[in-house]
Amino acid sequence: MTVKKVTFKSFGVDLLGNLYLPENFDESKRYKAIVGASPFPQVKEQVLATYGPEMAKRGFVFLGFDYLGMGDSPSLPGEFKQSRYMFRLLENTWDAVSYLGTLPYVEEILGLGICQGGSIISSAAVTDHRIKKIATVSGMMAADAFQWTDKNIVNQMIATANASTQKIYETGEPDFTAPFGLNDEQSKEEYVALSPFPEAGDSYDYYGRDGVKGPKTVANFTNLHIGDQAMQSLFSLCEHYADKIVQPTLVIYGTNASTAICSTAFIDKLTNDPTVLGLPEFGHVDFYYKPEAVKVSADAVAEFFNQ
Known part of the structure; x- marks a missing residue:
């Protein structure tokens, strides 16, 4: 497998990405290419850096990139880093598809989204x-x-996001907050004691200060985000437009995860005869990095995309 650093234009700036190429890659051949969409609040060195190599091992070209204002990608002039706005994420994704469409060795473009990336x-x-x-x-x-x-x-x-929006407008300065109550300094015990989320420990094991893909491990990642995030992240087209999706669709989720409803509510609205893989043995975050869960999902995605 080869990892190639790439850039492509979106909103007039260069977004930075990693293009994962299969073993024995040959530019004269044609490959199926996957555009990856990452969880909130991730950067390309996290889940996309897990699935990129896995899908490349299975013969696909895979693009993982940082959205506008995230990771190594710049924010727009006069704006701030860590602003992950839903409608911009969609346009970034459309531009990523356009970029893949320029590559002479790409024959077909597919989409893989994990967590919020599923919505995107x-x-x-x-x-x-x-x-x-x-x-x-x-x-x-x-x-x-x-x-x-x-x-x-x-x-x-x-209400909190509205106040943050007003503060940012009046001061011209960013107003950073921890959207899920997890900052970059807490211990696991501190976070779990304060968090209302049932899978807080699992989330910490991935995102926390001492987590496998937390801020000490991934240099361009932070758990802090612009405080107006809730005004943006509550918008999503997919659950309201699910019946308009015509592409063959695969949905993989943990049936016992607290977030299962975010997959099942979507499945119920699809009209394109989706393929569904519900797995009771895995939680939400397990699919981010645990080898047994990643193997199951990567195998299923590869089989589905090759049908």
Whole structure:
């Protein structure tokens, strides 16, 4: 496997990515290419750096990249890093598809989204039929939290985000916050004691200060984000437009994960006869990095994309 550093234009700036190429890659041949969509709040060195090599080993070209304002990709002039806005993520994804379409060795473009990436790739595919098939893993396609959590909590999130938006506008300075209550300094014990999320320990094991892909391990990653995030992340097309998706769709999720409803609510609205792989033995975060879960999902994605 070879990893090639690449850039492509989106919103007039260069987004940075890694292009994973199969063993014995030959530019004169034609390959199926996958555009990867990452979980919130990740950068390309995290889940995409897990699935990139796995899909390359299975014969695919795989593009993992940093969205606008994330990781190694710049923010727009006058804006701030760590601003992950849903509609910009879709346009970044469309531009990633356009970039793959310029490569002479790409014969077909496919989409793979993990966690929030499931929402991104599903939403992007509604009107981008250059993406021929899509697959989601631990997908948060019901990104509208009103569907799966207490409305009072959501409205509190919105109120906090509204205040942050006003502060940013008035001061011209970023207002950083920890969207899930996890910062870059907490111990696991501190975070789990404070967190209301049932899988807080699993999340910490991945994202926390001492996690396998936390800020000490991934230099361009932080758990902090611009405080207006809730005004952006609650928007998603895919759960409302699921019946408009025409591409063959694979949905992989842990049936006992607290986020399972974000896959099942999406599945229920699909009209394209989706392929569904529900696995009770794996939790949401297991599919990010645990070898046994990644192997199952990568094998299933490869088989589906090769059909």
